[in-house]
Amino acid sequence: MPLKKSISGFRGTIGGKPGTNLTPEDIVTNVAGYAAWLKESGAPPLVVIGRDGRPSGSVVSALTAATLQSMGIDVIDCGYATTPTVEMAVTHFGAGGGIILSASHNPVAYNALKLLNARGEFISHEAGQDLMAKVAAGDITYVTVDQLGSLRTDTTALQHHLDAVLGHPLVEAEAIKAAKFSVVLDAVNSVGAVSIPPLCEALGVTCEIMNGELSGQFAHNPEPLPQHLEGLMEAMKSPGKDLGIAVDPDVDRLALVGPGGRWIGEEYTLATVADYVLQREPGPVVSNLSSSRCVADVAARYGQPYYASAVGEVNVVNKMKAVSATIGGEGNGGIIDPRLHYGRDSLIGLALVLSHLATSGQSINALRDSYPHYEMVKDKVDVDADFDLSAAFARVKEQFPDVKRSEIDGLKLDFPDGWVHLRASNTEPIVRVYSEAPTAERARELAAGVKGLVY
Template sequence: MAERLFGTNGVRGIINEDMTSEMVLQLGKAIGTVMNGMVAVASDTRTSADMLKMAISAGIMAVGRNVLDLGVLPTPALQYYVRTRSDIKGGVMITASHNPPMFNGIKCISYDGTEATRKEEEAIEEQFSKEIPGAAWNYTGEMERVWGAGEEYVDAIVSKVDADAIRKAELRVCLDCANGAAYETSPLLLKKLNVKAITLNCNPQGESPGRPIEPTEDNIKDVLSLTRATRSDLGIAHDGDADRCVFITSDGKFVGGDKSLALLSKYTLSKQKGLIVTPVSTSSLVAEVVEAAGGTIIFTAVGSPIVARKMMETGAIFGGEENGGLIFPEQQFCRDGGMAIAKMLECVAKAGPLKNQVSKLPIYYTVKKKIDCPNDMKKHVLEYIENESAGAMIDKVDGMKATYDDGWVLARPSGTEPAFRIFSESKDEVVANQRAEKYETMVKEYLNMWFK
């Protein structure tokens, strides 16, 4: 069996340690062999982006495939470009999303703009493990620089929302792009929607993100305070490759991804009833709001490609994750930070201030824990805690979710590192904390017993 390269979000590692030019060149040859046609390549703003772009492109061209270089783009902009062109057989996004600047990675995109399936990744891994012959000298591929893909993506978003309603609302927002891939596209989107933008970290400085790249409440304090100080209608903060974003109320309060998902689910269902898809890790807040709005919720395993493909299978009208990754099928089946901005602006323009909408949501308390756990112990840990969860309703869609009368706890192995994650939720804050601590202790004691 070929070595596994791809994690839940592509191939990632530290530059010149895990991600070397030699390794990426071979990966490019494998990708070119499997995709078997023209490949579009884009990147975020990381310092190492050019190195990886040249190496991956050289590999693709070495096996006779042509490369379109789209420059710096959000991941969903690359996905939109690939999806809308029948002559392109796939895409490669060079990004490590929210990881620190010394990391970078390769994410593969299928011909239809969705993230590559596990089967496609396995085919690339199989080729990667082989000696891949190059094409004859007169059949090597060529590279072409393509301009304008970002604006094309922005125009597509504008066409999918009620742009007139947004423009008439004359909104003002604070925008933090983490000096990442959306540094041009998101300001341009706001301009085309007549939204006054106060920007922060909107320069292409991948080695100096201005803040930790993951848009958590602790990491985006500058834009939280700026939104409040400027009396803006809302604030927006992206991750590095802008397939996700989080929002901020006019009084500078962080709006978690589960709340954004709930609000936009409710807004979507006000226009059309249907299915909403989200992972088992998402707050029960979303299910309560969806059901109250006349919709039906479907739960999947964790991972945006899994959510997207379930949406495609079921004809769902909306979906997303609790980390700010939202999927709009009218645009494309992938997480789309730009589309999330436009839809939230439309929601505010038509349904009222974000602050007021958030205040009407049910209150749940969610506690998250991460525990170091060797990969070869993950299966044993799952079996142990399932046996220790007597009296709960057990769901094994992803890891083990134990549902109680007053809340639930999800224990699942990380797909990207040797760790176990515990999510505990309840409408009672004390219960949420106590149950999180109980399961954390349970896992640690079991591991300690095993390794004595």
């Protein structure tokens, strides 16, 4: 995959020629650009790093740390760490920023540099543009030997994260312990294997682990979608299992499976959490344009406003701050709880889901049945680097002139019985085509009718 630069950071496959993939030269160049931007911003010259379980992680981590040190930046290396753990560690250590070394849901050949500011949040689009301009201009100056940054390892970040989740005002730890839940975790052989089980143990939850080796050799496609989680769904057919949970390699996405192997899904993770939170702390709810209508329906149930943002964690966070949202996230299973931090976090997501189960006395299957039913189709169109997306959008709008639409992120068409959202991926050379309707047949029909106009 060509090196992809976006608000999600720098991402690509390992190896190849510089400028085409995520090579050592590209890692050094872009990390140095980030360090130059950080120093110019006046933030403390301290950066926290952490990585998921990918086999390339140790190499990417070493290059990242050495580059930061060569720019006069001190480094705290959290080692194996989830994305939300690193995000929280930035503020915990008083750092000027952070770099998460993970390509999220992408396969093992990929890795990425996900860049954080001093608040432990993804850097803004404007900051990213400034950073890339510095790299393009070669505006990088390395320090002399007497100014090199330091490097230390600190593995306490996960415990700090866990303590914060357990101390969250809406996490009903005692009720969860009394319920004696049994869960099955698919950790996809990454850092979910070392972060979710300790949380379960602290909450008195029995946790059966699948794919729990911290090898980074993903046992299946690591994106937590039903076609990749047949093993988890099969395991949940065993009696006595209350909840199946699947996370992606960096543990910022949470998908749910119910007893009997029922797919609850990533889209209904946010709906379930919002249902629980709004009962206790009413307020605005935010999700992105590609998320299920169910989230807006749940907000309406409690008489609370719903707002849609552009896709991407930083965009959701900005909208949440703008409207003082009580809860938010993305339909890919990413829960953002501002009481904890402004980042997608599977640990707080799981703790809130378990709190909902424990306090309501309902199963996850019963909760799912209480929400409006929608089916979503997630399709894509592979495109070349020179693909004219604007022309494609023009063709779609011409075909559907009277349909309500949003253009804050790509093009979303809101039909009376469903919607279709077209947008360029932040992480891959594709146009995503998402659709939703009350039935899978109607969702596929909507997607096909628009997808055919892209080329």
